[in-house]
Amino acid sequence: MHKSGSMPSPVLKEGKTAWQIARADKARILIDAAAYYNAFMQTARLAERSIMILGWDMDSRLLLNREASMSPKQRQISRAPEPLEGEPVQLLTFLNQLLEEKPDLKIYMLNWDYSVIYALEREAMARIKVFWEANERLEFQFDNNHPLGASHHQKVAVIDDSVAFAGGIDLTGQRWDTPMHLPDEPGRHRPDGESYDSFHDIQFMVSGEAARCLGELARNRWMRATGNIPAPPPSRNIWPEAVEPWVENVDVGIIRTDPAFDGRPEVRESEDFLKAAIRSAGDYIYIENQYLTSTSIGEAICEMLEKPEGPEVVIVTPRECPGWLEEATMGVLRHRVVRSMQESDSYGRLYLYYPSVDGNDIFVHAKTLIIDNRLAFVGSTNLSNRSMGLDTECSVALDSALLEDAKQNGGSERKRILEGAIQDYLCSLLAEHLGQNEAAVKKSLQQDSLAGTIARFRGGKRSLVPLKTRTEPLLDAVIPQEQVDPEKPIQVEKVLADILPLEP
Incomplete structure (x- = not known):
């Protein structure tokens, strides 16, 4: 149930936030x-x-x-x-x-x-x-x-x-x-x-x-x-x-990104689903993702952080981008999005981490999102602009709200089972990152919030470490988002106009 006490509507909607269910x-x-x-x-x-x-x-x-x-x-x-x-x-x-x-x-x-x-x-x-x-x-x-x-x-x-x-x-x-x-x-x-x-x-x-x-x-x-x-x-x-x-016997949403090309229309189901899912959150938003540079997803998270009774937001991502070039480009864009989130975090509900074992960083390549034990999303979709509209992507999602009206055929029981399975998935991820068994994590979540549970188990050899992004002011000033992480196909004419001199 949502913090407001109301039952949320399904986020998965065929033809809108999903290709097929x-x-x-x-x-x-x-x-x-x-x-x-x-x-x-x-x-x-x-x-x-x-x-x-x-x-x-x-x-x-x-x-x-x-x-x-x-x-x-x-x-x-x-x-x-x-x-x-x-x-x-x-x-x-x-x-x-x-x-x-x-x-x-x-x-x-x-x-x-x-x-x-x-x-x-x-x-x-x-x-x-x-x-x-x-x-x-x-x-x-x-x-x-x-x-x-x-x-x-x-x-x-x-x-x-x-x-x-x-x-x-x-x-x-x-x-x-x-x-x-x-x-x-x-x-x-x-x-x-x-x-x-x-x-x-x-x-x-x-x-x-x-x-x-x-x-x-x-x-x-x-x-x-x-x-x-x-x-x-x-x-x-x-x-x-x-x-x-x-x-078993669960409806799955298949979600795509597909750019406009060769006469095909643009498909932005990934972005539409992620924004709708984030804005539906009541208690918590848990994210694991390789990137954190998407303008639209960052804005949706900022909206939730600005709400007095909004959800906790926990994001697990790599400590830094691999290689100096990517750190000097995508790393700069990540710093901008994180800065915006931190500026919106008036109520102290934003938590950013990277996983570590014995002081060795774990590279997070996962792309998953879990919300309120009722939504789970797994796929190829990075939280980058290009994954919203330029690259082809395919992800799948589960939404327990699809079962809310299915009282017949065991719908209510299936909903309970699905939400329990989604919570088990969250517990598996947290147990992996925090060096705990899943039962201990689940017990803690029954007594405390997501952020409180992480705080309880953090600090061991296997842990989630607070993420501190940083970048050189000069790079922040000069790195162009549109060229580094575009959300739409590149226009050849614009590229040529940027690199060729004006006509005399």
Whole structure:
């Protein structure tokens, strides 16, 4: 129930804040890439006709089932999933094995066409090129059907239109990690054996009609890129036995960003949903996101902070942007948005953190939002301007208010179960970041607010650390938001006008 005592209306509205709302027979949120890659392998082994993969990046050398090389004690310490039968295997080898075992199976892989950017980087192109040398029933394509300056950022995998994954995790390198994010995690390494820093991300898994809708999205993207559309496979009732559903028989909203291009209208469902969700909050807003530069989302949060009886706002984000160039550009824009929020925080309800383990930062690549135990959002959508209107994005959301009027067919009980599951999701994230078990976090949330619970458990070796953004005044004065983080396609004429001299 909202602070005002009223029951909030649904935020998910088909054709407005969501492309489609579809029933998921089963659903699970997979926290961190070890869980996702494990579930993807299990599900892919059930495929008979079709596997479709959309990505911002793909790496043929991605090592799957790497848990098999860890001892049981290592897996327990890392909280890694149980390995599948067999040895660790690279992504391309695994897909080729599936094709050899399943004569009716076809695999479609659609990767953002970054060939212009990486044309001189042989290693980046080499790890992609081998997909073209794979089994003839594996079709790999680059997709450059987007405006100038945009990217394809959707991260979707669909198996037989029956089980699908969507979220923030690509099938590529430097993503695998477990919820422990140990500084010396033995499984966290590149194909060359070099280790990389802790990495936190999230993927959503669904079955049933929701999976078929994500299959439709994937086929539409394939048609736009290639001119051909694969036939939808016959529907099947599949789900890997070792993956426990998080919730069942729930409606899922599929939410997109798609820029105007090639005669297609602009789609800003991500922005519309996020703004509506934030403005519906009564008790708390919990956000994890790689970026925090979106003007419109920042304004919506400021509105809520200015309300005397508004919600607590907790935002978990990286301590800093990776690399000096991004820190000097996106970092500056983040500082501006944070400054605006702090200026609006008259009632002291804004809390900004970054996660750390033993003094080592965890890079937050997740894109999730939870509100009042009734809304949950997971996807590829960054809180950046370009994710609102320039890049293609795909996210999914749950909204318990959809069940408010469904008194028949157990609607009230389903609503209670869904809200309990959303709270469990929040507890899982907080337990991971604060080094606590989920039961302790849940008990604290029953007695205290979200911010109070974090304050109670903060300060250990595994903790959420207050974020302090800073930037050089000169950079703040000169970095242009419109060019660094545009929300609409770049106009060539404007770019040329900015760089070319005026006519004499």
